[in-house]
Amino acid sequence: MEPTNLHAGDSVAWSRAVLAYPAALGWSLHYVLNGPERHAFEAGAGVAYEVKLSAADTASWAPGLYRWVALAINGDQRVTVDTGTIQVDPNWETASPEDVRTHAARMVALIEAALEKRIPKDQQSYEIDGMRLDRIPIERLRELRMQYQRELGSQRRPSGPTGRTIKARL
Known part of the structure; x- marks a missing residue:
């Protein structure tokens, strides 16, 4: 077939x-x-x-x-x-280099980079010449990081038995 x-x-x-x-x-x-x-x-x-x-x-x-x-x-x-x-x-012999990380792994890295840049500034928003820029609040970035870290953790866990002992009384 x-x-x-x-x-x-x-x-x-x-x-x-x-x-x-x-x-x-x-x-x-x-x-x-x-x-x-x-x-x-x-x-x-x-x-x-x-x-x-x-x-x-x-x-x-x-x-x-x-x-x-x-x-x-x-x-x-x-x-x-x-x-x-x-x-x-793709043909691995001729394929262009690419980021093979999962979406969750890429998001964790991006959020952590954003958090690192924000700590010294800690500005929520600012305005220059009538143009306003709002940033995602640090609390929301931390929530998103936790969400993506959980998703990434579940992707990395092997499927199948968890290795935990389950006791049963018959």
């Missing part, structure tokens, strides 16, 4: 049996992926159709969510066999 996720630049292979539209009767199976880009390719014929994409085939695929369709084609006949989605992740 079709993959749901792949990294651009990875080789990928799968097979799909389409008994109603066999290659022996002249049918072929085509795939079209549509998302950030459009990609089309044909599956190899056999008892089950085989798709084999090399690393070079997927190397330049743009990351993002793609919708795919599998089409059985025989002459001027075309039948949609199946549809689905596939997430294409």
Whole structure:
């Protein structure tokens, strides 16, 4: 069956049996992926159709969510066999550097930087030439920092058993 996720630049292979539209009767199976880009390719014929994409085939695929369709084609006949989605992740060999921290981690860092800059000034608002600038109150920044720290803590905790002992009397 079709993959749901792949990294651009990875080789990928799968097979799909389409008994109603066999290659022996002249049918072929085509795939079209549509998302950030459009990609089309044909599956190899056999008892089950085989798709084999090399690393070079997927190397330049743009990351993002793609919708795919599998089409059985025989002459001027075309039948949609199946549809689905596939997430294409970046090609790590060619990807640009990026901040991979979670939203919560980025927010904690930004709030802490804002708090550090505010302590010496401690001005809530000021006005220059009729332009007024209001700052987020320090108390609100501290509340937001606590909220994002809790979110960050829950992201870092492993899922599953907590390691705590639970006692039960039977």
